[in-house]
Amino acid sequence: MIPELGQFALSLALIAAIVQSVVPIWGASNGNVLWMRSARASSLVQFVLVAFAFGALMRSYIVSDFTVLNVVQNSHSLKPLIYKISGTWGNHEGSLLLWVLILAAFGAAVAFFGRNIPQTLMARTLSVQAWITVGFISFMVFTSNPFTRVSPPPLDGQDLNPLLQDIGLAIHPPLLYVGYVGFSIVFSFAVAALIEGRVDPAWARWVRPWTLAAWTALTAGIGLGSWWAYYELGWGGWWFWDPVENVSFMPWLLGTALLHSAIVTEKRDTFKSWTILLAILTFSLSLLGTFIVRSGLLTSVHAFAVDPERGVYILGLLAVSIGGSLALFAWRAPAMEGGGLFAPVSREAGLLINNLLLATATATVLFGTLYPLFLEAVTGDKISVGPPFFNASFIPISLALVLVMAVGPFLSWKRADLAGVLSRLKFALALAFVAALVIWYVTTGGPVLAVLAMAIALWLLFATLQEWASRVKLFKPGAWGRIRRQPRASHGMTMAHVGLAVLVMGATGASAWKSDIVTFAEEGTEVQIAGFDLTFEGVEQVRGPNYIAQVGTLNVTRDGEFVTKLYPERRVYPAAGSSTTESDIRQTLAGDLYVSIAEPAAEGAQGKWTLRVLYEPLVNFLWIGTFLLVIGGCLSLSDRRLRVGAPRKSRAGPAIATPAE
Incomplete structure (x- = not known):
C-alpha cells in the first residue's frame, strides 16, 4: 500500500x-x-x-x-x-x-x-x-x-x-546532487531575469547565495567521491579523468566562474552577459552529466542506466532547456547595458581573465570527454582520451589560473597599479622561490613541471595570507577586533584560496613523486618502498554481515623499528556475485603508505596474492584543501549580507532595455 x-x-x-x-x-x-x-x-x-x-x-x-x-x-x-x-x-x-x-x-x-x-x-x-x-x-x-x-x-x-x-558513497551522491541541482535555481533566476528584462546588482545579490550553496555542495561531493575512489578501488589513485568524473568537474569549473562573475555584477553593475550565460551553461553541463550517466553511452560504476530510450527522453529535455534558454539569451543579450567601465589593469579585468581561463579549462575537459563518444557514434571507432591528454592540456591552464589568483585580491576596482601590486608581493614571491629550491633539492632534481606547480601553489598561499594580514592589519594593535568585524565572505574568500593552494600541492606531490610496487606475495615476502620495509604475513578468512573477506596482514618497519600493521582485504559478496578490494592505509601529513591485495591473474602463481604497495607524498593535502574550500564556501554563505539580500528599492530602473511592444 x-x-x-x-x-x-x-x-x-x-x-x-x-x-x-x-x-x-x-x-x-x-x-x-x-x-x-x-x-x-x-x-x-x-x-x-x-x-x-x-x-x-x-x-x-x-x-x-x-x-x-x-x-x-x-x-x-x-x-x-x-x-x-x-x-x-x-x-x-x-x-x-x-x-x-x-x-x-x-x-x-x-x-x-x-x-x-x-x-x-x-x-x-x-x-x-x-x-x-x-x-x-x-x-x-x-x-x-x-x-x-x-x-x-x-x-x-x-x-x-x-x-x-561504503560510507563515502552513501554521502557522496546526495552532496553531488545538491550541487548539480542547486545550479538549477540559478538557471531559473537567469531565465526569469531574461524574460523580465532586468539584470542589475540586486539580482546578482539574490543569485549569489544560491550559487554559493550549490558550489559548496558540489565541491564537497567531488572531494568525497575522489576520497572514495582513492581508498576503495584499490588503485591508489584519486582522479582518473573518467568521463563521469569529468561531467561533475565541468559544472564546478563554470560554477566557480559564475560565482566570481556574480560578484562583479553586484559590485560594479557589469559582466551581466557573462553572469547570465554562465548560469545557463553551468546547469546545462549538469544536465549533460545526467544524460551521459543515464543514456547508456557509458558502462561505468558511475552509470545508472543503459537504456537508450531513456537517453532519448533526456536528450529531448536537454534540447528544450538548453536550446530554449540559449535562444532567449541570444534575443535579450544585445539589449544588455555594459555597466561600469574599468581599466585593463583592475580587479574587473583580473576577474575577466579568471572567467576566460575557467571557461577555456572547461572547454578542454568537455572536448576530451565528448570527442571519443562522437567519434564512436559517427565512425564506430573506439579511442581512449585519458590522463596524457588532460594533463598536457588542462594543467597549464590551471597553473596560469592559480598564478593570476594570487594577484587578483590586491587589485583595486576600476583601475589598479600593477607595478605597485607586484612590489607588495615581492616577499611572497621570494618565499615561493626559496620553497621551490628546497623542493628541488629534496626531490633530487625534478620533474620540472611538478616543482613549478609547487612554486605557483606556494605563491598563491603566501600571497593570500599576505593579503589577509594586510586587510586586517594583523601586526597592529586591535587586530582581533578588525578580524571579527571583517565580513565573513571576505574570510571565506581567503579560506577558499588557501584551500586551492593546498589542494594543488597535494595533487602535485601525489602525482609527481608517487612510488608504486606491484608483486606476487606469499607468507614471508618482503617489500621495500620509500624507506619502509613490509613483510607479508599471510591471509585469513573473515565473515562479514553480507560478505566473506580474505584479510591480509603486513608488518611495517622503518630502520628496523616497528611502525604499524596493515590489513588489506578482498571481499566477496555472494548475493551480488562480485567482489571488491578494501585497501589499508597508514596516513600521515607527509604521505600515505597504501596497500591492497587481489587474487593473482598470472599462471604459475598459485598460493600467492597480487600485492600492491604505494607511497603517495602529500596526498592528504588534497582532502585538507577540499575541506578548506568547503569551509570557505560555508563561511561566505553565513555572511548576513548574503542571507538578507539586496533591498527592494535598489531594483529601480531596468538594466536591460525591454523591446518596444
Whole structure:
C-alpha cells in the first residue's frame, strides 16, 4: 500500500508542478498578484508530495519490501541498515527521485526564504524551476517508475553493487546532487531575469547565495567521491579523468566562474552577459552529466542506466532547456547595458581573465570527454582520451589560473597599479622561490613541471595570507577586533584560496613523486618502498554481515623499528556475485603508505596474492584543501549580507532595455 501511496504522491506532484509552471508566470505577465503568489504555495505543496514519495521508497528499502522491483534489484535483507538507506539513491530510479526531491527543495527554499525578492521575479523564477521539475517527474513517471511491483516477489534481493556499499558513497551522491541541482535555481533566476528584462546588482545579490550553496555542495561531493575512489578501488589513485568524473568537474569549473562573475555584477553593475550565460551553461553541463550517466553511452560504476530510450527522453529535455534558454539569451543579450567601465589593469579585468581561463579549462575537459563518444557514434571507432591528454592540456591552464589568483585580491576596482601590486608581493614571491629550491633539492632534481606547480601553489598561499594580514592589519594593535568585524565572505574568500593552494600541492606531490610496487606475495615476502620495509604475513578468512573477506596482514618497519600493521582485504559478496578490494592505509601529513591485495591473474602463481604497495607524498593535502574550500564556501554563505539580500528599492530602473511592444 505504501508504494502505491508514494506513486500517487508523485503523480500529484507532477500536477502541482504543471500548475506552478503556468499560473505564476502568466500572472506576472498580466499583473495578477493572486496568481503570482500561488508560486509559493505550489512550490511548498510540490516539495511535500515529492518528499512523501521519497520517504515511501526509502521505507521500502528499510523493511526489505521485495514486492517492489527497485528494492529487489538493489537491496538484500542482510545488508547493513545504512546501505539499505543509501540503496534508495544507489540506482537509476531512486537517484532520479532524489534529483527531483532536491529540485523541489530548492524551489521551496526560494519560496520560503526569498520574501524580499520582487514578486514578479519570484513568480517567473519558480515557474521556470517548475518547468524543469515537470520534465524530470514526467521522465520518472513514464519511463522510470521507482514503485513498480514484482509478482511473485522473490525471497531475497540481488544486493547493491558492492562498490557502493561504503560510507563515502552513501554521502557522496546526495552532496553531488545538491550541487548539480542547486545550479538549477540559478538557471531559473537567469531565465526569469531574461524574460523580465532586468539584470542589475540586486539580482546578482539574490543569485549569489544560491550559487554559493550549490558550489559548496558540489565541491564537497567531488572531494568525497575522489576520497572514495582513492581508498576503495584499490588503485591508489584519486582522479582518473573518467568521463563521469569529468561531467561533475565541468559544472564546478563554470560554477566557480559564475560565482566570481556574480560578484562583479553586484559590485560594479557589469559582466551581466557573462553572469547570465554562465548560469545557463553551468546547469546545462549538469544536465549533460545526467544524460551521459543515464543514456547508456557509458558502462561505468558511475552509470545508472543503459537504456537508450531513456537517453532519448533526456536528450529531448536537454534540447528544450538548453536550446530554449540559449535562444532567449541570444534575443535579450544585445539589449544588455555594459555597466561600469574599468581599466585593463583592475580587479574587473583580473576577474575577466579568471572567467576566460575557467571557461577555456572547461572547454578542454568537455572536448576530451565528448570527442571519443562522437567519434564512436559517427565512425564506430573506439579511442581512449585519458590522463596524457588532460594533463598536457588542462594543467597549464590551471597553473596560469592559480598564478593570476594570487594577484587578483590586491587589485583595486576600476583601475589598479600593477607595478605597485607586484612590489607588495615581492616577499611572497621570494618565499615561493626559496620553497621551490628546497623542493628541488629534496626531490633530487625534478620533474620540472611538478616543482613549478609547487612554486605557483606556494605563491598563491603566501600571497593570500599576505593579503589577509594586510586587510586586517594583523601586526597592529586591535587586530582581533578588525578580524571579527571583517565580513565573513571576505574570510571565506581567503579560506577558499588557501584551500586551492593546498589542494594543488597535494595533487602535485601525489602525482609527481608517487612510488608504486606491484608483486606476487606469499607468507614471508618482503617489500621495500620509500624507506619502509613490509613483510607479508599471510591471509585469513573473515565473515562479514553480507560478505566473506580474505584479510591480509603486513608488518611495517622503518630502520628496523616497528611502525604499524596493515590489513588489506578482498571481499566477496555472494548475493551480488562480485567482489571488491578494501585497501589499508597508514596516513600521515607527509604521505600515505597504501596497500591492497587481489587474487593473482598470472599462471604459475598459485598460493600467492597480487600485492600492491604505494607511497603517495602529500596526498592528504588534497582532502585538507577540499575541506578548506568547503569551509570557505560555508563561511561566505553565513555572511548576513548574503542571507538578507539586496533591498527592494535598489531594483529601480531596468538594466536591460525591454523591446518596444
